[in-house]
Amino acid sequence: MNAEAGRPDAPLAKTHRQLAQVWIDFESALMTVPLVSRLHAGKWRIEDYRALLRNLRQQVIEGSRWIARASSSLTPTHEDLRSMFLSHAQEEHRDFRMLEDCYVAVGGAREEIQNAPKNVGSEALSAFMYHAASKPDPVGLLGAMFIIEGLGNRIAGPWSELIQKQLDLPDEAVSFFKYHAVNDSHHLDEFDEAMEMAVTSEEVGADIVRHAKIVARLYRLQLEEIDNV
Template sequence: ASRGYDADFDAHFLRWMLSDGAGAVQLSGIDQAGKSILPGLRIRLKWIHQRSFSGDYPVCMQLGLSADRQRGHLDYPSWADAEADGALALRQDIRLLPHLFDIGIHEYVKLVRDKWVDPARISHFLCHYSSEKFIPVVEDLLDQAGLSIARERWFSNLAWRGNTGAASILIMLAEFLQTKTLTAGDQILCYVPESGRFMTAYMLLEVETDDAASRQDMLLRSQPTNAYVSDEPAAAFTTGIAVQARSQELSDTLDAEAIGPPHDPAQAPQGLAPLLTELATIWHDYRSRVWRTPLVSALRERRFDTQDYINWTAHWIPQVREGTKWMREATGSLSGQYAPLADLINLHAGEEQNDFQILFEDYRKAGGPVADIEALRRNPGGEALNAYLHGLAATVNPIGLLGAIYIIEGTGQRIVPALLPLLRASLPLPADAFRFLEYHGHNDQHHLQRWLVAVSLALDCDNRGRAERQIVDTARRTAALYLMQFHHAKEYES
């Protein structure tokens, strides 16, 4: 009381910038009066992206330090002395705040680059900021990035609700839904910068029609079909059933979030859970990035044609052909202690040694012009992946290659099954032009079970305790190189 309001600016800033408030969003289409909030519509939460930068910057908001940050409250003889010196005041270092928005916009740029966000499609932008002084800061950073969202699409209730901290975005979203007119297809991007230890978060919501019959009708009309339609009623009826079944198959596979890691860590054999958890983290990042490559984006957006398929398989054939070669080279580099593992890998290599021939036949049935398989070449990404795997296979005890097999077999067992229905629906090709993809979608699950046995053998034989780290590191590098192969598949023609 004796100090009155004689506090430093950093303490005054939070004293006057924060308001009391609480907010929550209930996931329901009915309000408290039992009425529909958005008649005929529903809001889908597409994704949430949140990243912490707490290790990159000093603490921005703190309680318990003196104004000069030289003494903590426990350094004082008493709480009264700490309070008298201002060590119990809540402070924010406002000089750091521009960095908060800078990292937030950098995250936004990456979301756009990786195709999580399309600025042209954003209908409404809900941006949390503690002061309207920050509006031009955010706007300028968006302009510099060349990814502006028009000001008329912004929504904020800061002027009449105040800055209620963590509750702000929920209070804002609730008021937005109550006061704005929305239409199906609208996208709502929410941005939340958190200044305590510098964290930035985004979430994307999309307005959809809530009429199930209408959604199914739109789905049926939007999906292409290669079925022959005659004037005969029976033929037309049969075709209608085929289109409906194919549309349902597509709707079940279009969601990338449904593609989990090749192995669930919670179901892991004893002792493997920590390794599988770390591999699952690598897998989720890899899978999300693959889903947004030019190749898969073209498939999902119905811009993928037969020539794209021919080019892709032409690059892929010589890459698949090398698989058994580097596996056998790796077993030759294993010392005697790993003999059981070498036997298992050689068995696997023997089963897959002619798989590339199946893919080559698919390529030819799709119209691939090259008759001599020796004339096909990998794209730059495939070349990099092949060189890495052969180089590692030539080292002593290359146990890390089990991490490469995790990514490669996982791609066949998780990603390929999701692409196959899209290919069938998009391309006017016979069913036997996709035999390789279908084979791996069915059989790689068995291969991955064998992989678990191989990992257990490797860990049992490892007397230096380095196998797990090698497997994880190799999986991460293989994922990056395989991703490069996917990127180049749409950019380079054979």
């Protein structure tokens, strides 16, 4: 990081502070979601886990698609960001298959999870992602990545442990969460690099923070609307 970016009042430092607050608010709000609060209270049933997997798959399968869309909307001004986005999309485009395998491992039918429609929260999240990704130079979507990769890095691990303990499941039944608990730390390192390249002004930083706030709310909506199609 250059000396200017390290100054407390520099746009990058300010953006990181604001994103940290967005995350704190998001994590706190997640605890009010019925599905999540039951998990932390030790009251989950196998049906709760199947519902989570079934509803997450539809969002996960879209993830690499909107990242690829965003990369195609980046102009040569952001050539390095475009390469990073494309690499990220390639890494994640088969992640949904892990969700399917987990679903089968806990007694669900693969055809059932494959054919499940998006819930109303997932529809809203997906629509916003594609809308934002289609704009010229959608650098603000780094805020979306901050939230989604943060879920993998900071929440997937603890959730996998709670789910395994309550439902007495083998590792293969929570493999999606365990994988992301480890792998998304690498993605957050890439996120830091992307932020150094992208945050050239307070305006850019504010746009990233705004996208993070929107995606945090829509992701929570997705969990609030489990099986509401």
